[in-house]
Amino acid sequence: MFKMKSRRTYHINWFRIVFMAIIGYCLYVLGGQQLELNAVNHETVATKTKLEQLKQTNSGLIEEKERLSTPAYLEKIAREELGMVKPGEVPYISTEGK
Numbered sequence: 001m002f003k004m005k006s007r008r009t010y011h012i013n014w015f016r017i018v019f020m021a022i023i024g025y026c027l028y029v030l031g032g033q034q035l036e037l038n039a040v041n042h043e044t045v046a047t048k049t050k051l052e053q054l055k056q057t058n059s060g061l062i063e064e065k066e067r068l069s070t071p072a073y074l075e076k077i078a079r080e081e082l083g084m085v086k087p088g089e090v091p092y093i094s095t096e097g098k
Contacts, residue, residue: 067073078084
């Protein structure tokens with residue numbers, strides 16, 4: 001006579017849900033670690049670049065220190081930057097650059 005439609009019962013597969021949750025969590029953790037690693041690598045490159053710049057500045061300062069120990073260079077600096085003259089000399093000041 002009348003056939004009754006059977007209801008399908010859905011069985012929840014807990015193993016699949018837990019497995020997918022674990023996989024999702026692992027991907028989240030690995031992604032976070034990769035972002036952190038990239039940030040550290042970027043910081044390392046920036047620090048190495050700054051270190052090279054500071055080494056160049058330091059070597060320039062060491063050379064300047066060595067030049068400052070020579071009397072001829074001291075005299076040159078005193079004449080050019082401080083406008084000093086020897087006794088009996090007449091100072092010459094150029095107005096072209098002003």
